[in-house]
Amino acid sequence: MRVLVVEDDAETAEFIARAARSSGMAAEIAGDLAEASWHLEQGLFDVLVLDVMLPDGDGLAFCRELRAAGRPTPILFLSARGTVAARVDGLSAGGDDYLVKPFAVRELVARLRALGRRGAIARPQHLVLGPTSLDLQARRAERAGVEVPITAREWQVLEVLLSRAGRTVAYDDVLEAAWGDVSERARASLEVIVARLRKKLDPSGAQSAIHTVRSLGYRLDLP
């Protein structure tokens, strides 16, 4: 798996690359957008880590250009802005994930791995699961005109399952991506969260999209 780290702070870029390498990925570093373009022309990357603010331009605009040019490589944004609006900006520019500085390295690596495994599949913006319609970018869900209160953690779990829809996602993979922690305590919470999520998406339980694969993990089936 090849990762391109586009980050103007050399030391930050360096430790991200080191972390990626130490977990078995290949990593290249670009200090600005021009360098990033050059790298992208040279070779294929599985994941892009893109800082939002770069010396020669805006990471969001760069992402839009890449998408317009038909490049589907998954992009993880790094930003100093942690607001929901900033996250929506990143995702609507064509980003696939968003991480706020300062982040935990483990979390970054887990997310990179998830993105790499998922590969370049188009991420739907709108989705209908049973009676509930979802706006994945704005993280809003609605059923019969009433908003369904899905919490941030539930969205994370849902997104992990969605990214590998139709396949079974191991408990630990979900935990790593949503909690950054695979302890017993986190595992117990995951069960509670999945139960709540099922109930919120489909209160009647008739057409539940999330299935438990005994002793392995969860699987989400798209309609």
Added chain:
Amino acid sequence: MIAPRSLAASVSRVQAAAVAVASITTVIVGTAAGAFTAVRQDDGTSIALAQALARELENHATDGADALARNIGLELTEQASFGRELKVYQRGLLVGGTDRSLVGLAPRARSGCSTERLRGQPWRVCSALTSSGGEIVVASPLGRVLRTTRTLVVTLLAAALATSALFLALSRRVLRRALSPLDELSAHVSAIEAAHTAGFSLPRRWGAQEIDAVASSFDALLSRVRHSVERERRFVADASHELRTPLTRLRGQLELLQSSSEDPSLQASLQGPRRACDLLVRTAESLLALAREDVPLEETVDVGDVAERAVLALIEHDRCAAARVRLDAPEEALVRGDSTLLGLALGNLIDNALKHTTGPISVCVTSGEVIQACISDVGPGVAPHDVERLIEPFARGAAPTAQGTGLGLALANHVARVHGGSLALRPGVPKGLTCVVSLPRWQPRKAEGSPAPDPPSQHHG
């Protein structure tokens, strides 16, 4: 303190009082002048009568003065006296006149008029002398004049009062209308929130110079506030970026060093810097959060989940401390807000509790009318008079062991406030402290229209 009064009421009251004083003065002066003139006129008539009679008396001095005087007196009295009493004296002896019973109407041996009290009534008494030692005394009752005067006073006073009342009502209305732009202005000004001054300006024309002046000063103030808010926002954004970049570097490198090293002693010695770095990260986040007033409340947050995450983060740093924390969040407790800020607030409160005691800490999240997160410890607690002070940034408890960012309570208070909630500190029984963060419970409502297909992409937070 004196309760503030309505300006319109005060001014119209003063005006009405002025009108009343002016009216009453007019009444008094007018009545006095009227009464004086009436008495003078009456005196004139009395004197003319007395003098006419005196002349008659002189002309007929040789006749029986008594009979003559009586006749003339009676005749004239009937014709022109209007209730006057008349006495004719000849060399000090009463020789005729009306109503002999009018006792005390004595000869006075001089001409002219004076006021006297006879039979319990005030009279004007005028007299005319003859050269032969006769005297005509004419007494006119003052009662008539006084009655007229009294009627005049009452009428004028009533008119003055009516005018004042009318004026009071009228001027209050006029003033209220004149001052109504002030109410509107104050509504405009109160509608401005410090954090949302951008694009807000006050109308320039209010229909009165004075109010235009007030409005333009407010507008000037507003633009200064706007500048300072804008500067503050830029500062926070810049500071945020400048702080996060090195912190990201520091935290990442420490984490990587620790995980890549095989040497247990190096790993152990890195534990301290890791903790210091985490504290620094949290302090920076807290400071930045404290500087933010306009927090968009867009996430659906389960406070129980936030509390759990805070406890999990603790486990990663300090297992011993984490073992002392018991979390109890049985049901989902949904609020609308910012999960990062809420996490920071609860994390700080839990940290505070851990620092102030070595005993167990209980974290509970309840979902009722309001969502409450309680962090209770059995430490020394705080004195009631210290509560206000401790909520200020950088305040520390009295305990010598107190350490930490000093931002915990201030931040929790601020975060609760921007979420429309509050922070309360309750002393425990018999000791300890419970921090209660109360937040408004969020209930999804029927959405207005269809869900927005394109989320707004222009946000400056």
